[in-house]
Amino acid sequence: MSRIDTVGQMMSDEEEAKIDLTPMLDVVFIMLIFFIVTATFVKELGLDINKPPDVEITKTESDSITIVIKANDKIEIDGLSVDKRAVSAMIIRRKAENPKASVAVLAYSKSRAETLVAVVDAIKEAGIHDSVPINEFKD
Numbered sequence: 001m002s003r004i005d006t007v008g009q010m011m012s013d014e015e016e017a018k019i020d021l022t023p024m025l026d027v028v029f030i031m032l033i034f035f036i037v038t039a040t041f042v043k044e045l046g047l048d049i050n051k052p053p054d055v056e057i058t059k060t061e062s063d064s065i066t067i068v069i070k071a072n073d074k075i076e077i078d079g080l081s082v083d084k085r086a087v088s089a090m091i092i093r094r095k096a097e098n099p100k101a102s103v104a105v106l107a108y109s110k111s112r113a114e115t116l117v118a119v120v121d122a123i124k125e126a127g128i129h130d131s132v133p134i135n136e137f138k139d
Contacts, residue, residue, distance in 0.1 A: 065094045065103045071110035074117060076134055084115065087122035096127065104129055 067087070068076040075082050077090050090136060103123055107116050 001003075007134050063098060063101050065091060065101050067091075067103065067105045067123075069105065069107040069111045069115050069119060071108040073115045075115070082117050087119055088125045091128065092127040093122060094130070104132070 066078055070076065075084060075087060077087065078094070082088075082090050091103065105116070105119060105123075
């Protein structure tokens with residue numbers, strides 16, 4: 001009988017060695033719910049920016065030369081589509097027609113910076129060294 005008692009005793013030792021994790025998981029979930037409920041959320045502060053509305057630029061008779069850089073990087077001067085390489089010549093021609101004309105650049109937000117830099121360089125190449133106003137439009 002002693003042998004059976006020792007086997008039975010060994011079986012009971014193995015049963016006692018098992019740990020039931022269910023109560024621990026219950027406590028963890030209760031703590032998680034407690035922390036979620038008691039947490040305070042901070043609202044991030046941000047700046048509200050008033051962007052100008054999208055408008056279609058049409059050719060108007062005025063004392064300014066309007067250069068529009070579209071979202072697909074097409075360049076328009078006073079409503080006429082112009083190649084990047086001909087911008088300087090077109091500005092010189094427009095300036096000859098109206099010497100008092102100023103130059104304004106309107107660039108859409110999705111246009112590439114490379115195109116904008118090329119246009120500003122062409123304006124300087126045309127002999128206009130005053131500050132050129134550059135406006136951005138959102139698509």
